[in-house]
Amino acid sequence: DPHxxxxxxxxxxLSFARPHMRAFHYSWLSFFIAFFGWFSIPPIMPTIKKQxxxxxxxxxxxxxxxxxxxxxxxxxxxxxxxxxxxxxxQAVLLVVGAVPVASAALVTSYTGLMFARFFIGLVGxxxxxxxxxxxxxxxxxxxxxxxxxxxxxxxxxxxxxxxxTPLVFDLITINATISDNYGWRMALLLPAMLMIAIGxxxxxxSDDCPQGNYVDLKRNHVMADRAKSELYYGxxxxxxxxxxWVLAFQYACCxxxxxxxxxxxxxYYYEDxxxxxxxxxxxxxxxxxxxxxxxxxxxxxxxxxxNRHYDMKGRITTQLLCLAFQAVFLYLFSQLRVLxxxxxxxxxxxxxAQASTGTTYGIVPYVCPEFTGVTSGIVGAGGNMGGLxxxxxxxxxxxxxxxxxxxxxxxxxxxxxxxxxxxxxERSL
Numbered sequence: 075d076p077h078x079x080x081x082x083x084x085x086x087x088l089s090f091a092r093p094h095m096r097a098f099h100y101s102w103l104s105f106f107i108a109f110f111g112w113f114s115i116p117p118i119m120p121t122i123k124k125q126x127x128x129x130x131x132x133x134x135x136x137x138x139x140x141x142x143x144x145x146x147x148x149x150x151x152x153x154x155x156x157x158x159x160x161x162x163x164q165a166v167l168l169v170v171g172a173v174p175v176a177s178a179a180l181v182t183s184y185t186g187l188m189f190a191r192f193f194i195g196l197v198g199x200x201x202x203x204x205x206x207x208x209x210x211x212x213x214x215x216x217x218x219x220x221x222x223x224x225x226x227x228x229x230x231x232x233x234x235x236x237x238x239t240p241l242v243f244d245l246i247t248i249n250a251t252i253s254d255n256y257g258w259r260m261a262l263l264l265p266a267m268l269m270i271a272i273g274x275x276x277x278x279x280s281d282d283c284p285q286g287n288y289v290d291l292k293r294n295h296v297m298a299d300r301a302k303s304e305l306y307y308g309x310x311x312x313x314x315x316x317x318x319w320v321l322a323f324q325y326a327c328c329x330x331x332x333x334x335x336x337x338x339x340x341x342y343y344y345e346d347x348x349x350x351x352x353x354x355x356x357x358x359x360x361x362x363x364x365x366x367x368x369x370x371x372x373x374x375x376x377x378x379x380x381n382r383h384y385d386m387k388g389r390i391t392t393q394l395l396c397l398a399f400q401a402v403f404l405y406l407f408s409q410l411r412v413l414x415x416x417x418x419x420x421x422x423x424x425x426x427a428q429a430s431t432g433t434t435y436g437i438v439p440y441v442c443p444e445f446t447g448v449t450s451g452i453v454g455a456g457g458n459m460g461g462l463x464x465x466x467x468x469x470x471x472x473x474x475x476x477x478x479x480x481x482x483x484x485x486x487x488x489x490x491x492x493x494x495x496x497x498x499x500e501r502s503l
Contacts, residue, residue, distance in 0.1 A: 078213045078214065079210075079283070079284060079285075080284035080285065081094075081210070081211060081212050081213040081284060082094040082095075082211060082212050082213065082216070082284075083212075083213045083215055083216060084216060085098070085212070085216055085219060085220055085223070087223075092280070092281055093211070093280075093281040093283070093284050093286070094211045094212070094284065096279070096280050096281065097161070097207055097208075097211050097280050097281055097282075098208060098211060098212075098220065098224060100161075100164075100275070100276045100279070100280040101160070101164070101203075101204045101207040101208055101224045101228075102204065102223070102224040102225070102226075102227040102228045103228075103272060103276075104164050104165075104168055104200060104204070104228075104272050104273065104276045105164075105200050105201065105203075105204040105224065105225065105227075105228025105229075105231070106227060106228045106230060106231040106234075107168065107231060107265070107268050107269050107272045108167065108168055108171065108197040108198070108200040108228070108231065108269065109197075109198075109200075109228060109229060109230075109231030109232045109235070110231035110232070110234060110235045110238075110265050110268065111171060111172070111175045111194065111197055111231075111235075111265035111266065111268070111269050112140070112194055112195065112197050112198055112231075112232070113231070113232040113235040113236070113336050113337075113363075114175065114235050114239050114261070114262055114264075114265045115140075115178065115191065115194075115262070116137075116235075116236075116336060116337050116338075116339075116340055116341075117235055117236045117239045117240050117340050117352075117356040117359070118239055118240055118243050118258045118261060118352065118356075119133060119340060119341060120340070120341065120344050120352040120355070121243065121254050121257075121258045121352060122187070122258055123341075124254075125254060125255045125258065126181070126182070126183065126184060126187060128184055128187075131469070132184050133341070134465065134468060134469040135188065135469070136184075136187050136188055136191050137191075137334075137337040137338065137465050137468075138462060138465035138466065138469065139188050139191055139192045139195070140191040140192065140194060140195045140337070141195055141198070141333055141337075141458050141461040141462045141465060142192065142195065142458075142462055143192050143193065143195035143196050144195045144196060144198035144199055144455075144458040145455050145458045145459050145462065146455075147195075147196050147198070147199040148198070148199050148201070148202050148451050148454045148455040148458060149451050149452065149455050150199075150451070151163060151167075151199040151202040151203055151447075151451055152202050152206065152447040152448045152449070152450055152451020152452070152454075153308070153309065153447060153448055153451065154447075155202065155203055155206040155207075155447040155450075155451075156206075156308070156445065156446075156447040156448065157288075158288055158289075159282030159283065159287060159288035159289075160203040160204070160206045160207035160210065160282060160447075161207065161276060161277060161280050161281065161282045161287065162277065162282070162287075162288070162289075163203045164200055164203040164204070164207070164273075164276055165273045165274070165276045165277035166273075167196065167197055167199055167200050167203065167273075168197070168200065168269045168270070168272060168273030168276065169269070169270055169273040169274065170196075171193075171194065171196055171197035171200075171269055172265075172266040172267070172269035172270045172273070173193075173266075174190050174193035174194045174196075175194055175197075175262060175265055175266040175269065176262065176263060176266035177190055177193075178190035178191070178194065178262050179259035179260070179262045179263060180259070197269070198333075198458065199454075200228070201225065201228070201454050201457075202447070202450050202451045202454045204224055204225055204228055205221050205224075205225055205435055205438070205450045205454070206446060206447045206450050207224075207282075208220040208221050208224045208225075209221065209438075209439050209446045209450070210282070210283045210284075210446075211283065211284060214439065214440075215378070215382075216378060217436075217439050218374040218375070218377040218378040218381070218389070218432070218433075218435070218436030219371065219374045219375045219378050220374070221374055221432070221435040221436070221438075221439075222370045222371045222372075222373055222374020222375065222377075222431075222432030222435065222436065223370070223371040223374065225370055225431065225432070225435065226366045226367070226368070226369060226370025226371045226374075226428060226431075226432060227366065227367070227371075228366075229332070229363070229366040229370060229428065229431075230363065230364065230366040230367055232336050232363040232366075233360045233361075233362065233363020233364040233365075233366060234360070234363070234364075235265070235363075236336075236339075236340065236356045236357070236359050236360035236363055237356070237357060237360045238264075239261055239262075239264075239265075239356070240352055240353040240356045240357075241353065242260075242261040242264055243257050243258055243261040243352075243353075244353055246260050246261060308442075308444070308445040308448050309445075309448050311442060311445065312441070312442045312445050312448045312449050312452060313452065315441060315442065316494070316496075317441055317494075317495055317496055317497055318441060318442075318449060318452050318453065319452075319456075320491050320492075320494050320495055321434055321437060321438065321441070321453045321456070321495070322452055322453050322455070322456025322457075322459070323456060323460075323488055323491060324393065324397060324430070324434055324456075324488045324491060324492070325431065325434050325453050325454070325456045325457040325460065326456045326457055326459055326460020326461075326463065326488070327397065327400075327430075327460060327484055327485045327487075327488035328396075328397065328400065328427050328428070328430035328431045328434065328457075328485075328488075329431045329434075329454075329457035329460070329461075330456070330457045330458065330459065330460020330461040330462075330463070330464060331400075331404070331427055331460065331461075331464060331481060331485065332362075332424075332427050332428065332431070332461075333457070333458065333460075333461035333464075334460075334461050334464035334465055334468065334481075335362055335424075335427075336362070336363060337461075337465070338468060338474060339359040339362060340352070340355050340356045340359045341355075342359075342474050343355040343358050343359055343413075346474055346475065347413055347416070349413075358413075358417060361417060361420055361421050361424065362420055362421070362423075362424040363424070365421065365424040365425045365427075365428050366428055369424065369425045369426075369427075369428035369429045369432070370428045370429065370431050370432040371432060372425075372429050372432065373392070373396055373428065373429030373430060373431065373432025373433045373436070374432035374433070374435065374436050375432075376392050376396075376429070376432075376433065377389045377392050377393070377432065377433045377436030377437070378436060380392045381436070384501075385500065385501050386437075386440065386497060386500035386501050386502070387500075387501040387502060387503060389433065389436050389437050390437070390492050390495050390502060390503055391492075391503065392433045392436075393430065393433040393434060393436075393437065393492050393495070394489050394492035394493075394503070395489075396426050396429045396430040396433050397426075397430050397485060397486075397488050397489035397492070398486070398489040399426040400423060400426035400427045400429075400430055400485050400489075401482050401483075401485035401486035401489060402482075403419055403422045403423035403426060404423050404427075404478060404481060404482040404485055405479060405482035406419050406423075407419045407420055407423050407478060408475050408476070408477075408478035408479035408481075408482060409475075409479070411475075431457075434453065435450075435453075437495065437497075438450055438453055440497050440500060441497060464477075464481060467480060467481065
């Protein structure tokens with residue numbers, strides 16, 4: 075659409091053509107690999123906990139610190155995308171992020187694990203670059219679906235990590251030829267190598283926007299180079315809008331919940347349900363993350379359809395319903411003690427949690443279109459802030475099931491907050 079900066083008006087999933095679909099596929103693939111690396115440790119935490127002699131409190135602290143670094147990083151990555159383009163930012167995050175992932179294989183103490191997980195958390199910032207990238211490539215008619223599919227397929231990396239990392243560990247340690255202490259370390263080298271490879275390919279074979287790369291456009295004076303002061307005032311312009319903070323809270327209650335669930339679910343099934351074996355517990359836990367194959371996309375698509383019929387009011391209503399159903403099934407999940415009932419409830423809860431992330435980012439591009447990166451960064455940081463808060467919740471409450479129950483109440487309150495979403499020039503509830 076030439077009236078929207080040559081953005082694509084449709085999503086052709088089977089196309090790999092430049093610039094739109096090439097960027098689309100590299101955005102989700104790079105995000106996928108980043109999440110695969112970020113969540114490669116939780117699936118094998120039962121082994122790491124044993125080998126490093128960690129207490130339950132120390133495991134909780136490592137989960138918390140893995141989210142803390144991403145909060146500040148996400149606030150920074152948004153403005154960086156506005157200035158340098160998402161492609162370059164994404165590539166740098168992957169290549170640099172591979173270093174702490176590989177370094178985690180060398181830790182021998184609780185302190186070393188804390189440092190490693192803190193710096194690994196920075197790769198979570200790839201979410202902001204992914205959402206920004208698709209927003210620059212697709213028109214407002216399909217941007218909700220584009221964001222939802224790319225970010226959903228990227229989030230899938232966490233679910234795949236729950237399947238792959240324990241299997242790699244089992245293959246390495248089969249017949250006890252290699253000890254468990256070396257096995258978990260070697261298993262972490264796979265995501266590190268993939269991050270470097272995909273990071274390089276992302277930089278070399280994709281584009282920042284429909285017109286090309288930011289560096290070339292600025293060199294040819296097709297695009298103005300935003301001054302630091304402009305980005306600063308852009309941040310202030312976005313931050314002073316109450317709707318940004320409502321969306322950040324709602325994102326804390328869907329994506330933030332998702333992050334915390336990824337961190338604790340394997341141990342929850344392994345220890346609370348007495349599942350025999352780390353690999354089986356992680357395989358069950360992967361059901362939650364694998365919902366990303368379609369759940370976030372369904373949320374984004376539903377938001378787009380509602381927008382076509384009811385404008386912004388439709389998007390907000392879709393957001394409210396997804397969060398409300400997430401709260402209901404999270405509460406039910408917290409009450410179940412029978413595995414045969416817990417797993418289906420986990421799947422439905424996971425579907426609505428991830429659909430809610432899609433509906434959230436169906437609204438984000440409308441808040442402040444000239445500073446989409448900043449808006450995306452603040453809302454995205456809200457997700458990580460939520461993950462951090464829920465980490466402290468689980469640390470402070472002795473029972474994991476009781477923590478899930480309390481968490482459902484926060485999600486319910488976020489659904490109610492949809493009535494406060496008001497965007498200039500758009501209809502509200």
